[in-house]
Structure formats: C-alpha cells, structure tokens
Amino acid sequence: MNDTFDIKEINKFVKNKLIIISCVNYDYVRVAINWTRHLNALNITNYVIYALDMESYEILNSENINTILFKIEAENWDDLKYYKLKIPYEILKQDIDVLWSDLDAVWLRNPLEHIDLANYDIVGSIVEHDRAWPPTAREIWKFTICTGWIYFRTTPSNKNILNNMLKITPFPCDQQIFNEFLLKQNPVITHMQDGSKLLTTDQLLILVLGSSIINRGDNLKDIYVCHPLSEKNGFETEKVLKREKLWLVNGTLYI
Numbered sequence: 001m002n003d004t005f006d007i008k009e010i011n012k013f014v015k016n017k018l019i020i021i022s023c024v025n026y027d028y029v030r031v032a033i034n035w036t037r038h039l040n041a042l043n044i045t046n047y048v049i050y051a052l053d054m055e056s057y058e059i060l061n062s063e064n065i066n067t068i069l070f071k072i073e074a075e076n077w078d079d080l081k082y083y084k085l086k087i088p089y090e091i092l093k094q095d096i097d098v099l100w101s102d103l104d105a106v107w108l109r110n111p112l113e114h115i116d117l118a119n120y121d122i123v124g125s126i127v128e129h130d131r132a133w134p135p136t137a138r139e140i141w142k143f144t145i146c147t148g149w150i151y152f153r154t155t156p157s158n159k160n161i162l163n164n165m166l167k168i169t170p171f172p173c174d175q176q177i178f179n180e181f182l183l184k185q186n187p188v189i190t191h192m193q194d195g196s197k198l199l200t201t202d203q204l205l206i207l208v209l210g211s212s213i214i215n216r217g218d219n220l221k222d223i224y225v226c227h228p229l230s231e232k233n234g235f236e237t238e239k240v241l242k243r244e245k246l247w248l249v250n251g252t253l254y255i
Helices: 006-011 025-041 054-062 077-092 135-141 158-168 174-183 234-245
Strands: 018-025 047-051 067-069 097-101 121-125 144-152 186-192 198-202 205-209
Touching: 006 018, 006 047, 006 077, 018 025, 018 077, 025 047, 025 054, 025 234, 047 054, 054 067, 067 077, 077 097, 077 144, 077 158, 077 174, 135 144, 144 174, 158 174
Parallel strands: 018 047, 018 097, 047 067, 121 205
Antiparallel strands: 097 144, 121 144, 186 198, 198 205
C-alpha cells in the first residue's frame, strides 16, 4: 500500500485547530453525501472527506463537499483500515487535533458541545453488544472502544502510540490493534453516571462516550450520533440508514 500523501491540504478546512475526517470510495459516495448533509444541518464545516478514487472526488466536488483526492493501492476495503490510524497520525504530526468519523456515524446533534475535548487525550465511542470487537478486550472490560468515531488530541503520547500501532505487522484491524494496545497498558476504568467510561493509563486519559451520546446501534431518542450496525457496503448501509430514518439524500442521485 502507498502511504505517502500531502497532509497540508487540509489546512483550509481546519477550525480551532480541529479537523473531522473520513474517507470514501465510489461505492459509499451516497453515504458520504448523506453524512455531510447532517453536518451541514449542524453548521459543522471543519471536515474533509478523503476520496479514494477520481469518480468520488469529482462527485463530492460537484456537491460542494470538502474533499481531497487520496488515491491509494488497496485490494479491498479491509486494506483501508490501516489508514484509519495512518491519516490521524499524519495530521497529528502537523499539530492539528483530529476526529475520525465513519460515514455511517450520523451526527444528529453536535457531541463536541457536550464535552471539553481539551480535558482528554482521546475521546472514543463505546461498543457494548455481544459481538463487540475485539473479543480480547470485550471479555475483560465488558465493552470495546469503537474506532469508527474517535478523537485524538495533539500530544506527544498520542503521536507515539499511533506510530507504534502502525508498526504492527501484519495489520489486522484498526479497532483490534487500538483496543489490544490499550489493554496491554492495564488502564484504570472509572464508570460514569451517563454510561461513559474513563480510562486512565500512565500516559493517557481516555473518555469513552456511552451509548446515550454515541450509539453503536439503533437511532434512539436524544442521542448525539447514531452509528447503526450494517454490512460494509454502500447499498446495505443505505438501507439501514433509511430504516433508522437517517437518510437525507433524495431519489437515485449517483446510483
């Protein structure tokens, strides 16, 4: 895989030293448009979507969506999991805080208004169902941290741990590597009243937002972000988002 790119292109999208990022291929382009329409409804503009092919890039540009062309050599969607840590790492090296959000993690309210990001090194979202990945962490913590919605503050510790994670070979899965790396740090876990968890290690303070804030499942009343479970292809994801009444793209646009 080619992992060299010009990260400085994001500077025009950064606000208050923070950028929200995701990536898309043509299969997910309608999901990407839906995601940005929810952000637009919340007046959130400091985001960028990395387009992995020219067709996606041109479509997003035509919709006036913040996008950067980032063509990589990837045989399948699983190969992209490396970049869910690689891209945040490169952005952190530019002293910009970064929040990765999967395109099917739909923002209904702004969770950044709920928390003070400056208080934490990492802010993630919780997974508590019986298939929470990876099982190594689930069996010990009774939950895992979802890397489909995760914030990294610019700190030496974060740069160091992401750099170390990216050196792991073979690279199985971003969520597995992230959780198992933290598991080895033996974090002290504090259970909070709203269902969130606070993980403390020698180097890190990590807030894991509970399901009442970011739900890895159904579209529940008063949540901030709904991240429903779906198969990892655009057609099935669109069906699930429609079922959960999270779909804002009309007709057959770009089908």
